[in-house]
Amino acid sequence: MADQHGSSATESTESSGSGSAGVPVSRGLFLQLLTATISFVIVAVPAALGGLFFLDPLLRKKSGASGSSGGAAKKDDEGFIRLDVTADVIPADGLPVAVTVRDDSEDAWNKFTDVPVGSIWLRKGAEGVISAFNSVCPHLGCSVNYRRSENDFYCPCHTSAFSLDGTKMNEVPPRDMDSLEVSLRTEGKADPAGLEIWVKFQNFQRGKAEKKPL
Amino acid sequence: MKSLLNWLNDRTGYRELMHEALYERVPGGARWRYVWGSTLVFVFVVQMITGLMLWTAYAPSTRTAWESVFYIQHEMYLGNIVRGIHHFSAQAMVVLMAIHLVQVVIDGAYKAPREINFWLGIVLMQIVLGLSLTGYLLPWDQKGYYATQVTTNIMSATPAVGEQVQLLAQGGKEYGHLTLTRFFAMHAGILPAMLIGFLALHIYAFRRHGLTVHEPKHAPDTTFWPDQVLRDAVACLAVLAVVLLLAIFKGAELSAPADPSVKFDAARPEWYFLFLFRFLKFHAVESLGLTMAALVIPGIVMGIITIMPLTAKFLGNAGHTFNKGFMWLLTLGIVALTGLAFYEDATNEAHQAALAEAHRDAERARELSSGPNRIPVEGAVSLLRQDPFTQGPRLFAQHCASCHRYNGHDGRGMLVTETVGKGAEAKVVTAAPTALDLAGFGNRAWMKAVVVDYSNHFAPLKNAQWHKDAKAKAEAGEAVTFLDPDSSEMADWSGNADALKAPENESAVNALVEFLVAEAGHSGVETDAALIEKGRAIAVDGTWGNALDGTSCASCHDTIGQDFTVVADADVQSTYPTLAKYGSQAWLKDFIRHPDAKRHYGEKNQMPAYSEKQLSETELNLLVRWLTGDYAPTTVPDYPTQM
Numbered sequence: 001m002a003d004q005h006g007s008s009a010t011e012s013t014e015s016s017g018s019g020s021a022g023v024p025v026s027r028g029l030f031l032q033l034l035t036a037t038i039s040f041v042i043v044a045v046p047a048a049l050g051g052l053f054f055l056d057p058l059l060r061k062k063s064g065a066s067g068s069s070g071g072a073a074k075k076d077d078e079g080f081i082r083l084d085v086t087a088d089v090i091p092a093d094g095l096p097v098a099v100t101v102r103d104d105s106e107d108a109w110n111k112f113t114d115v116p117v118g119s120i121w122l123r124k125g126a127e128g129v130i131s132a133f134n135s136v137c138p139h140l141g142c143s144v145n146y147r148r149s150e151n152d153f154y155c156p157c158h159t160s161a162f163s164l165d166g167t168k169m170n171e172v173p174p175r176d177m178d179s180l181e182v183s184l185r186t187e188g189k190a191d192p193a194g195l196e197i198w199v200k201f202q203n204f205q206r207g208k209a210e211k212k213p214l
Numbered sequence: 215m216k217s218l219l220n221w222l223n224d225r226t227g228y229r230e231l232m233h234e235a236l237y238e239r240v241p242g243g244a245r246w247r248y249v250w251g252s253t254l255v256f257v258f259v260v261q262m263i264t265g266l267m268l269w270t271a272y273a274p275s276t277r278t279a280w281e282s283v284f285y286i287q288h289e290m291y292l293g294n295i296v297r298g299i300h301h302f303s304a305q306a307m308v309v310l311m312a313i314h315l316v317q318v319v320i321d322g323a324y325k326a327p328r329e330i331n332f333w334l335g336i337v338l339m340q341i342v343l344g345l346s347l348t349g350y351l352l353p354w355d356q357k358g359y360y361a362t363q364v365t366t367n368i369m370s371a372t373p374a375v376g377e378q379v380q381l382l383a384q385g386g387k388e389y390g391h392l393t394l395t396r397f398f399a400m401h402a403g404i405l406p407a408m409l410i411g412f413l414a415l416h417i418y419a420f421r422r423h424g425l426t427v428h429e430p431k432h433a434p435d436t437t438f439w440p441d442q443v444l445r446d447a448v449a450c451l452a453v454l455a456v457v458l459l460l461a462i463f464k465g466a467e468l469s470a471p472a473d474p475s476v477k478f479d480a481a482r483p484e485w486y487f488l489f490l491f492r493f494l495k496f497h498a499v500e501s502l503g504l505t506m507a508a509l510v511i512p513g514i515v516m517g518i519i520t521i522m523p524l525t526a527k528f529l530g531n532a533g534h535t536f537n538k539g540f541m542w543l544l545t546l547g548i549v550a551l552t553g554l555a556f557y558e559d560a561t562n563e564a565h566q567a568a569l570a571e572a573h574r575d576a577e578r579a580r581e582l583s584s585g586p587n588r589i590p591v592e593g594a595v596s597l598l599r600q601d602p603f604t605q606g607p608r609l610f611a612q613h614c615a616s617c618h619r620y621n622g623h624d625g626r627g628m629l630v631t632e633t634v635g636k637g638a639e640a641k642v643v644t645a646a647p648t649a650l651d652l653a654g655f656g657n658r659a660w661m662k663a664v665v666v667d668y669s670n671h672f673a674p675l676k677n678a679q680w681h682k683d684a685k686a687k688a689e690a691g692e693a694v695t696f697l698d699p700d701s702s703e704m705a706d707w708s709g710n711a712d713a714l715k716a717p718e719n720e721s722a723v724n725a726l727v728e729f730l731v732a733e734a735g736h737s738g739v740e741t742d743a744a745l746i747e748k749g750r751a752i753a754v755d756g757t758w759g760n761a762l763d764g765t766s767c768a769s770c771h772d773t774i775g776q777d778f779t780v781v782a783d784a785d786v787q788s789t790y791p792t793l794a795k796y797g798s799q800a801w802l803k804d805f806i807r808h809p810d811a812k813r814h815y816g817e818k819n820q821m822p823a824y825s826e827k828q829l830s831e832t833e834l835n836l837l838v839r840w841l842t843g844d845y846a847p848t849t850v851p852d853y854p855t856q857m
Binding site: 055 | 256259260263264266267270271278281282284285290291292293295296299439440441443444447448450451583587588589590591
């Protein structure tokens with residue numbers, strides 16, 4: 001058989017296919033195991049390294065996105081952000097107003113300075129106390145709107161409804177609207193009669209009964 | 215378990231498939247020389263794995279490509295390793311492919327009945343080279359940008375359709391977002407899909423005709439599994455080990471972000487294309503024109519390789535001998551040209567300086583991008599453009615280095631040279647500076663030298679032709695006014711070595727220097743407030759506390775200690791240069807713009823005034839901020855001095 005495989009260009013093609021070699025020669029188990037092991041290792045190593053790389057968001061210690069690290073002039077150490085709107089322009093009759101919150105924001109390799117990072121509802125309650133709600137629905141993250149006809153907050157995605165003080169009105173959302181800490185100040189110093197509105201803006205995990213910051 | 219496998223086999227027939235795949239006959243026994251094809255398949259699998267993973271983090275656009283690769287390389291978990299594996303595996307693939315080709319030709323494996331498979335291999339080779347080319351641009355760094363520019367410009371030299379081909383490849387007339395998206399689609403989609411298709415055909419055809427047996431009687435016949443698989447696996451393991459070691463200890467380079475406005479003198483193709491690069495530089499080759507040299511000649515070589523099966527068929531053994539000879543010659547030529555290119559680059563000072571600068575820029579880009587402000591939306595390229603540490607040396611080399619030096623070089627690590635002699639006698643020598651070395655401008659040593667060692671500190675001026683001319687005139691008895699470091703009032707004062715360098719005045723001189731350093735106010739320089747006040751009193755009032763009392767700087771330089779203001783020539787009383795905030799940014803900017811103003815050197819001035827036409831306000835700011843140390847702190851080493 002071996003003689004047929006000379007160096008001539010007319011070498012036969014019959015050696016291809018499975019049959020001609022017949023029953024596989026039984027070799028030492030060690031040899032087979034060694035071969036299998038090395039074959040496994042050479043694929044497993046790059047696959048494992050690639051897999052770990054893919055798991056970066058779970059494995060990396062340094063937090064990437066979402067953490068805004070100061071820089072904006074209108075943010076204090078506790079995370080309160082000064083809004084552009086002032087206390088005197090919030091309607092006294094309790095009508096909610098939507099306000100955009102601006103902050104520095106990091107996204108992977110980029111840092112954006114003073115960009116809109118979210119939207120909140122502001123409302124003057126009884127005795128003129130201002131309350132703030134994150135406009136993201138605690139159910140699954142759509143946005144909650146003010147519904148004039150019912151005078152309530154309403155999310156059109158899955159019909160979550162909340163009263164104007166943020167209490168959930170049906171069983172769709174797992175919890176009340178996410179209220180945010182508000183602080184009235186004058187030139188940055190706490191002052192119950194101040195006109196500056198400072199809000200500790202946060203986003204919270206959605207779909208859970210517990211209100212947990214992201 | 216067994217019944218499950220039986221069921222699986224019944225439905226899929228996997229056993230027959232496995233049997234066919236694993237128990238192929240290997241006549242003459244397993245050989246190390248058969249491993250190359252397998253290693254190529256293996257490296258391709260590694261490239262698929264690492265490439266897909268890198269894809270999860272790569273963002274192809276001119277404002278995010280470098281940035282995302284930076285993020286992969288320096289911030290993501292194992293990112294440098296995964297990118298390193300991809301980077302070095304790509305090179306391994308080209309090397310293995312070359313070995314595979316040479317092996318196939320030498321063993322005659324291209325001959326009938328394997329012609330088709332040989333041609334499939336040639337197609338695969340083009341695809342792999344296409345992958346190399348497209349992948350090189352994706353990081354959008356200076357290195358990849360300029361190397362790929364050369365390639366696409368060569369493309370445009372294709373007769374008749376060149377420009378259209380270039381437009382299609384680039385997605386537009388110039389490189390931009392679409393160049394990256396198109397290259398990325400080619401690199402990660404189209405070319406890999408083609409490669410998989412042709413690889414399947416290649417392996418199918420290989421199995422159909424079987425191994426080209428080198429020596430049938432070398433050893434008893436065996437089967438692919440496990441004998442040959444073991445050798446293949448060990449070879450793959452070796453390749454993987456080399457790639458991993460390179461990835462860990464060398465790492466894939468990421469040079470500075472691509473900037474079409476910044477010259478990149480270190481541009482080179484990836485090393486396995488260096489032979490072609492070097493080939494194109496031969497004078498005889500250059501004179502053939504780009505189309506001929508870069509397209510036709512490589513095309514002819516490729517053509518000769520492609521028709522090898524036909525050569526062997528029609529010319530028989532003579533054809534095979536020719537093919538082998540051609541392959542050896544080509545290999546020899548490529549190795550020689552590659553070696554020559556490496557050798558020339560290693561011994562070329564200008565290229566080494568350019569490499570050092572490329573390295574400096576890369577490190578600085580990484581440093582700035584890792585900073586607390588991250589990368590602005592305009593991209594990392596803007597970080598370098600606005601960085602005095604990066605731009606200062608370039609501006610200095612361009613505008614200042616014909617007279618001044620910086621640590622003995624031109625700011626960018628190159629010695630300033632001039633040609634002396636004429637004709638055959640001409641030789642290039644290091645040019646003597648004709649103005650001060652500005653490294654250390656305004657620091658303590660500088661200020662102290664101005665005060666106590668004026669003649670030596672300003673000695674480089676004596677190399678200038680204007681000085682020699684003026685000196686000659688003065689010696690001939692003509693009345694000339696010029697700045698002479700050897701004999702001026704300042705030289706006389708500073709030359710008063712006995713008094714100024716006497717131990718009793720040491721603390722006073724130190725205080726004076728401290729005051730001058732504080733007036734210059736360079737960034738990051740700590741000063742001693744009490745010492746400054748003492749120095750100020752000496753400078754302004756001359757309170758030396760001994761025989762020197764009353765000898766103050768202010769008696770000539772009347773504005774010392776004051777804020778720097780631009781005083782019009784007509785209003786300047788003093789005939790001495792102003793030392794108001796001497797060495798500060800305000801002083802330096804005004805000095806560069808108007809050295810000939812009466813508040814500075816007046817009619818004694820020899821330095822050209824740099825108006826906004828020569829040096830824009832932005833450039834002036836970058837230059838002055840660099841000279842006064844006003845930039846984000848760095849650990850990047852400065853330019854080495856080429857000696």
